Amino acid sequence: MKLLLIDIDTLRPDHLGCYGYPRNTSPNIDGIAADGACFTDYYCSDAPCLPSRAAMFTGKFGIHTGVVGHGGTAADLRLEGAKRDFRDQCAAANLPAVLRNYGMYTASISTFPERHSAWWFNAGFQETHNLGKGGDEIAQEVTPVALKWLENNREREDWFLHVHYWDPHTQYRTPAEVGNPFEGQDSPALDWITPEIFKEHRKMAGFHSARDLTGLGEEVNPQCALRQLGHLDSLEDVRKNLDGYDCGIYNADLGVGQIIDKLKELGYYEDTAIIVTADHGEDMGELGRYSEHGCANDPVTRIPFIIKWPGGVRGGKKIGGLHYNLDLIPTLLELMGTEGIHFPYEWKMKEILGDNYQKILVKMMMNKYDGASFADSVLNGTEKGRDYLVMTCATHTVQRGVRFGDYLYIRTYHDGYCLFPEDMLFDLRKDPHETENLAEKMPEKLYEGAYLLEHWTTEQMKKNIVNSQIDPIWTVLAEGGPYHVKGKLPAYLHRLEDTGRAEAAELLKREYPAGQSPLKNLRFS
Numbered sequence: 001m002k003l004l005l006i007d008i009d010t011l012r013p014d015h016l017g018c019y020g021y022p023r024n025t026s027p028n029i030d031g032i033a034a035d036g037a038c039f040t041d042y043y044c045s046d047a048p049c050l051p052s053r054a055a056m057f058t059g060k061f062g063i064h065t066g067v068v069g070h071g072g073t074a075a076d077l078r079l080e081g082a083k084r085d086f087r088d089q090c091a092a093a094n095l096p097a098v099l100r101n102y103g104m105y106t107a108s109i110s111t112f113p114e115r116h117s118a119w120w121f122n123a124g125f126q127e128t129h130n131l132g133k134g135g136d137e138i139a140q141e142v143t144p145v146a147l148k149w150l151e152n153n154r155e156r157e158d159w160f161l162h163v164h165y166w167d168p169h170t171q172y173r174t175p176a177e178v179g180n181p182f183e184g185q186d187s188p189a190l191d192w193i194t195p196e197i198f199k200e201h202r203k204m205a206g207f208h209s210a211r212d213l214t215g216l217g218e219e220v221n222p223q224c225a226l227r228q229l230g231h232l233d234s235l236e237d238v239r240k241n242l243d244g245y246d247c248g249i250y251n252a253d254l255g256v257g258q259i260i261d262k263l264k265e266l267g268y269y270e271d272t273a274i275i276v277t278a279d280h281g282e283d284m285g286e287l288g289r290y291s292e293h294g295c296a297n298d299p300v301t302r303i304p305f306i307i308k309w310p311g312g313v314r315g316g317k318k319i320g321g322l323h324y325n326l327d328l329i330p331t332l333l334e335l336m337g338t339e340g341i342h343f344p345y346e347w348k349m350k351e352i353l354g355d356n357y358q359k360i361l362v363k364m365m366m367n368k369y370d371g372a373s374f375a376d377s378v379l380n381g382t383e384k385g386r387d388y389l390v391m392t393c394a395t396h397t398v399q400r401g402v403r404f405g406d407y408l409y410i411r412t413y414h415d416g417y418c419l420f421p422e423d424m425l426f427d428l429r430k431d432p433h434e435t436e437n438l439a440e441k442m443p444e445k446l447y448e449g450a451y452l453l454e455h456w457t458t459e460q461m462k463k464n465i466v467n468s469q470i471d472p473i474w475t476v477l478a479e480g481g482p483y484h485v486k487g488k489l490p491a492y493l494h495r496l497e498d499t500g501r502a503e504a505a506e507l508l509k510r511e512y513p514a515g516q517s518p519l520k521n522l523r524f525s
Contacts (some may be wrong), residue, residue, distance in 0.1 A: 135190025206418030294396025321385025
């Protein structure tokens with residue numbers, strides 16, 4: 001079997017044509033969707049980049065792996081300690097390692113492991129390609145490597161290829177020769193940002209606010225100056241910023257199109273399973289954030305999942321049901337079944353477990369993961385899923401979001417200097433851009449979300465208790481707060497005062513007196 005995983009960084013599903021976006025950002029991805037299906041309520045359990053791929057490739061929540069941040073203790077997988085075998089769990093249970101059991105030759109084209117020093121990500125891959133730019137490479141550099149790999153492996157029967165595009169990730173760097181196919185075009189991503197809303201956004205503080213578009217006042221990379229703005233001064237700037245993001249999606253899609261053309265040229269397309277997904281989405285004005293992915297809200301944690309599976313649903317069917325990205329491994333295990341699977345020391349396993357050892361071992365593997373299979377949805381289009389989801393973000397803020405029914409509840413433990421309230425509640429059906437916090441208007445729904453969060457945390461910590469008694473979000477707080485804002489408050493207070501936001505500066509001084517965390521008893525170094 002051949003399986004292609006196209007992993008596009010920072011990709012919002014509602015900016016793809018197959019999810020209803022009117023701009024023509026993704027004709028090639030839409031073509032894959034037309035030959036398969038789109039899952040509409042698919043979320044990363046942990047955001048952004050490093051925590052999300054840790055969850056997808058291990059099949060486990062960050063509260064179990066320990067990876068919820070981008071720096072400090074919570075950026076590393078927890079050690080297995082005395083229980084560690086000759087090889088660690090990643091060598092046997094990571095996504096590519098599992099696929100190797102089916103006789104698939106595994107390869108990855110990605111700079112993600114080096115960008116985040118996440119070397120465990122390579123576990124199970126027999127071949128890796130690091131372009132050496134740490135995520136700054138564009139599709140025009142990634143695609144030729146993928147095309148060459150496909151040509152070199154044209155005689156290989158079974159393979160898994162992971163291809164990683166970074167183009168939609170800020171700072172925007174689509175080359176000039178691509179142009180701007182969206183110049184002057186309207187977009188639903190702009191309609192909701194009225195002059196009144198934008199005026200309020202200009203007053204806001206925090207990373208990637210309208211006045212701090214590349215962080216907490218950081219400068220724009222000169223290599224990205226063509227499309228990346230440093231601040232938003234007008235609604236026209238909002239449009240330019242959106243165009244930069246959509247051009248990044250369009251540029252990645254051009255690469256996808258070349259790969260699809262190559263598969264068709266080789267005669268492989270029809271029989272190749274193809275998945276298109278992302279690590280996280282992107283705020284484009286939601287919660288006053290632009291071009292960043294630091295909150296546990298819907299635009300950041302909801303991601304595309306497009307799958308063309310031989311024998312599966314076709315015709316671009318939209319499939320509902322709440323699912324996590326960490327459901328991928330169990331889903332693939334069920335889709336691929338036990339036929340053709342082989343395990344290390346197989347003769348010993350057969351001797352111990354009998355002739356049904358393969359079914360028993362696959363079931364044992366499934367039980368190791370936090371994910372749950374949605375294979376039936378892939379094959380038959382059934383809309384099954386969880387009752388609710390919990391998403392963690394601890395890199396720019398420390399938040400957990402709970403998606404239940406039409407609602408999203410967000411609990412903020414550290415606001416990343418954005419002055420978010422402790423509790424937020426949104427009706428995503430009526431208010432998809434999260435403009436009205438219903439926490440005070442709908443206390444019963446607020447309490448329901450808070451209960452679900454507490455219930456989930458308790459259940460996950462029960463599973464943790466043997467290996468760790470610590471929820472890693474508290475590690476992030478104890479080590480000084482989320483990585484991307486840690487230690488930057490003193491300088492940022494001056495920036496707020498210099499840019500006419502003295503009121504926000506005063507509020508932050510009260511919230512973080514003398515360098516303390518909002519928990520008051522935790523002092524930041």
